[in-house]
Amino acid sequence: MSSRTVEETRTFVEMTARHQGWRINDDERFLDGLIAGLTKNFNRYGYYQCPCRVSWDGDRDKDHDIICPCDYCEDDLEEYGHCLCGLFLSSEFAASGKPVRQIPERRDDARFP
Amino acid sequence: MFDYIQFTLSEGDNSAGDLRLFTLSTCSFCAEAMQYLKDHNLRFLWVATDELPLGVRRKLRNEFIRIFNERMYYPTLVVGDHTVLSGFEIEEWQEELELKNG
Numbered sequence: 001m002s003s004r005t006v007e008e009t010r011t012f013v014e015m016t017a018r019h020q021g022w023r024i025n026d027d028e029r030f031l032d033g034l035i036a037g038l039t040k041n042f043n044r045y046g047y048y049q050c051p052c053r054v055s056w057d058g059d060r061d062k063d064h065d066i067i068c069p070c071d072y073c074e075d076d077l078e079e080y081g082h083c084l085c086g087l088f089l090s091s092e093f094a095a096s097g098k099p100v101r102q103i104p105e106r107r108d109d110a111r112f113p
Numbered sequence: 114m115f116d117y118i119q120f121t122l123s124e125g126d127n128s129a130g131d132l133r134l135f136t137l138s139t140c141s142f143c144a145e146a147m148q149y150l151k152d153h154n155l156r157f158l159w160v161a162t163d164e165l166p167l168g169v170r171r172k173l174r175n176e177f178i179r180i181f182n183e184r185m186y187y188p189t190l191v192v193g194d195h196t197v198l199s200g201f202e203i204e205e206w207q208e209e210l211e212l213k214n215g
Contacts, residue, residue: 030141037139051139052187054174057167086141102142102186102200109184113171 001046009039012048013087016069022077023094025086030100034087038068052085053105056113065107072106079103114180114194118165118173120158123151129210132157133191135173138164146188146201155210162187 004012013035017024025031037051045058048068056062065071073083081093086100120133134150136143138161150157162170177185181197190198190206198206 030145033141033144034139037137037141040139052137052142054137054163054170054187102202105184105186112174112184113167 004042006039009035023089120160123157125154125156127154130193134159135189136161137187142201143188
């Protein structure tokens with residue numbers, strides 16, 4: 001199974017944000033934690049499983065909607081200004097200077113292990 | 114309750130009752146929650162559920178729903194046997210744990 005370094009994951013996050021027109025959380029410690037978490041998930045599951053949700057331990061089909069960026073990210077940015085993890089932010093939210101907070105889970109509970 | 118889970122004890126001089134923290138090792142809100150309890154020098158038990166075997170994690174999920182009638186978010190703090198704090202909201206945790214400073 002291939003693996004990723006923290007630097008590679010950071011590049012992935014930056015490229016995703018650029019491609020989608022999103023911003024990245026500028027709280028360094030918070031961001032570093034999420035990048036480390038994504039890296040850990042890639043290296044144990046083989047994909048960038050959302051670091052804030054439990055996984056089916058490498059069952060990509062069951063986890064497909066919560067592979068970063070998750071299927072719920074866009075709606076969360078629209079409604080709350082940031083994704084569930086507080087990794088990706090809308091431009092408006094980033095400009096507000098507000099800290100990220102925990103937001104409700106959109107994913108149906110039946111989809112979790 | 115949760116007697117099949119091997120928790121880790123985080124020592125502290127202060128007590129706010131029996132505290133059990135459920136975290137993911139990969140989540141920054143979880144790291145903030147754990148740091149918050151440590152900053153207040155609280156004694157608590159914690160577990161990173163993503164590091165548990167899938168079967169144990171599923172058992173925990175089902176038991177949690179059966180006992181508390183709600184799903185588990187991360188982080189979750191169980192205070193005593195009845196109170197659940199879902200997600201790390203400083204004001205809520207401060208009030209429930211009767212902490213003077215957020």
